[in-house]
Amino acid sequence: MFTDHPAAFPAREIADVLTPATADEVAGIVRSGRRALHPISTGYNWGLGSGLPVGDGATVLDLSGLDRVRALDLERGYAVVEPGVTQGRLAELLRGTTRIFNLTGSSLRTSIIGNALERGVGVHRARAEDLVGLEVVLANGEREHVGWWPGTSAVPRTHGLGPTLTHLFTQSSFAVVTAAVVRLLPRPEEVRVLPFTFAPDDLADAIDVLRSWTAQRLVPPTTKVYNPLAATANGVQDSYLAHVCLSGAGEMVEALGSVLTEAARNSPLVAAPASAADEVVRRAYAGEPDPADTWFLRKSQGCPADRFDAERGLLMFLPIVPFSGEAVTLTEKLVRDCCASAPGITMNVLDSDTLDHVIGLGFAADDPAAAEEARETLDRLHQAFAAEGFLPYRRDVDRPVAATALQARIGRALDPDGVFAAGRYAAER
Ligand SMILES: Cc1cc2nc3c(=O)[nH]c(=O)nc-3n(C[C@H](O)[C@H](O)[C@H](O)COP(=O)(O)OP(=O)(O)OC[C@H]3O[C@@H](n4cnc5c(N)ncnc54)[C@H](O)[C@@H]3O)c2cc1C
Known part of the structure; x- marks a missing residue:
């Protein structure tokens, strides 16, 4: 849920907070001419700015209401999830099955998509490795699938044929992601x-x-x-x-x-x-859901996810x-x-x-x-x-990283009118 007051970061001027419930509504908002949109999934990016945009004047697109698990295939090992689907929810759906999901050490109330787009780290592997496909709404309002999607080939693969486009949209602000295909791990004995x-x-x-x-x-x-x-x-x-x-x-x-x-x-x-x-x-x-969120509560000294921004000051360096x-x-x-x-x-x-x-x-x-x-x-x-050359793999909203010339060209080609707010990565256009 969007909160505009994480203690570690100076407040931003927020033009509006929109809460669509479907991918079609997202496409409608993108086509409506509103500028500049800052999409979030559950907004729990603690220590890096939570749901805040980098600059002033953005409209926050809170996608926690898009919360459908569109598909779950235990045989082939994938799930198609929307931005509001939390890692705890997917773990709960997998309880007792042949599959598990690669959980992170954060709250079970955090999203799968926001974390994967950040290239966060799960207990078994980086979340970028779980991600095989994305549904994106581009700046012109078109909805596209990139990477692997059910109905294309029989086996979910990170790299299909030709240029891999999935990671054009992770750590980037080139589109709104309205769904993702993530791989499931076999449940270990x-x-x-x-x-x-x-x-x-x-x-x-x-x-x-x-x-x-x-x-x-x-x-x-x-x-x-x-x-x-x-x-x-x-x-x-x-x-x-x-x-x-x-x-x-x-x-x-x-x-x-x-x-x-x-x-x-x-x-x-x-x-x-x-x-x-x-x-x-x-x-x-073991990928087993814990509705009480105990592992997270231990690390947050008992502070639950929905109160974290109000009650805890935290900056993260990664x-x-x-x-x-x-x-x-x-x-x-x-x-x-x-x-x-x-x-x-x-x-x-x-x-x-x-x-x-x-x-x-x-x-x-x-x-x-x-x-x-x-x-x-x-x-x-x-x-x-x-x-020492020890650079962080994620940045916070006060320290965005500049785009290379090629990243800026791609950004301008995909979003010439600045529909999306400049993000923390490839920030300049
Ligand atoms: C105690 C503790 C433990 C933690 N442990 C871990 C850990 O083990 N691993 C880890 O990776 N992190 C960890 N974190 C950090 C953080 O909580 C998680 O990374 C969390 O998953 C990110 O929040 P979120 O899922 O709500 O993503 P969001 O905040 O919703 O999204 C993150 C960013 O992704 C982009 N984005 C999100 N959704 C969309 C979309 N639909 N379309 C386009 N762009 C979008 C936006 O730039 C957004 O700011 C931890 C934090 C704490 C306090």
């Missing part, structure tokens, strides 16, 4: 999350061990590493915590679990009590860092140099060379001085990390 802790002094060595486990496929590229502050949400004090997820056939999970427990004995990683990766965590990896002990040690130093107090950090393994860092700067939502201080800290982080 067993899901086990192994918790390992390690001491802050062992950071570099522990990260190198996790990298080698990932590179040699002892573990899938889905490990999450929490710094000592973030680890407290799992009941761990004064240590880093790694969650290693094993999933698949029961015998394989059992065998790999034994191999890892043995391998950890010769490393700084210490097998932690099961309470450090409890049933709530396991269920998120740099991509090489997966190596040396780079992560440097990252920690940069954070220490930039931040007056240690922020919570989660590192998401994306592959055996790549770690996405989630650095959350939290502050009291009703304290403008604290908000200003957090913004200054974020500016320092951006500068310090950019100097």
Whole structure:
């Protein structure tokens, strides 16, 4: 739901908020001559501006009312969803079936489409990898399908024949997305999350061990590493915590679990009590819906999704860092140099060379001085990390990234009259 007051960002002047309920209504609004439209799905892009547009004067197109699951095919493994369909809703529909959906660590009330268009990160893989097709309403009001759609070929494929157009519309403001085709994962026979802790002094060595486990496929590229502050949400004090997820056939999970427990004995990683990766965590990896949203509430200190913007101050910095002990040690130093107090950090393994860092700067939502201080800290982080080439994979509404010449040409060709508001990516036309 659109809210115009996330505490971390200066307010924008909003011309109007429109709440269409069908793709036809969206096309009608686009053709009506209204300018400039800023589409959102559920508007829970916390830490990056939530539902706010970049500039003043935009009309927000709140698409949470387009909430149909248009198709669900368990055999071929896809769902066709509209912007208002939440990840919790899809997980609920898949309960007890042969399929699961790749959930994120955010609230189950967040959307599938908004997150995929942001190229967010699920617990099993990047959401961009789940996405195989989009229905877009272009600036001239035409509705088009790009990528794979049911009824084209028998197997959902990310890349069909010829130029792939799907990702022209992710991290872009070239169209309104009114539906998406997302792939479903096979439901694993067993899901086990192994918790390992390690001491802050062992950071570099522990990260190198996790990298080698990932590179040699002892573990899938889905490990999450929490710094000592973030680890407290799992009941761990004064240590880093790694969650290693094993999933698949029961015998394989059992065998790999034994191999890892043995391998950890010769490393700084210490097998932690099961309470450090409890049933709530396991269920998120297993794609099981939790109507109480417990995993999110732990991280938000009990604040539910619909009150988050009003009650929590949060800025997010999301740099991509090489997966190596040396780079992560440097990252920690940069954070220490930039931040007056240690922020919570989660590192998401994306592959055996790549770690996405989630650095959350939290502050009291009703304290403008604290908000200003957090913004200054974020500016320092951006500068310090950019100097090392550790650039964020997502941007906030106060720091849009300029378009390249080719992106700007494509933008002008698709939307010559500026029907859509300039977004956070490829911002200049
Ligand atoms: C505790 C916590 C944990 C989190 N964990 C994760 C995590 O594990 N992984 C992760 O990725 N994020 C995470 N987040 C961040 C955030 O909550 C999610 O990324 C969330 O899914 C984004 O909000 P949304 O789905 O409502 O998207 P929206 O806010 O609706 O959309 C995001 C952006 O996409 C564009 N957009 C949306 N819909 C459309 C459309 N229909 N047409 C065209 N453009 C559109 C707009 O630019 C919009 O600003 C976390 C946040 C918190 C506070």
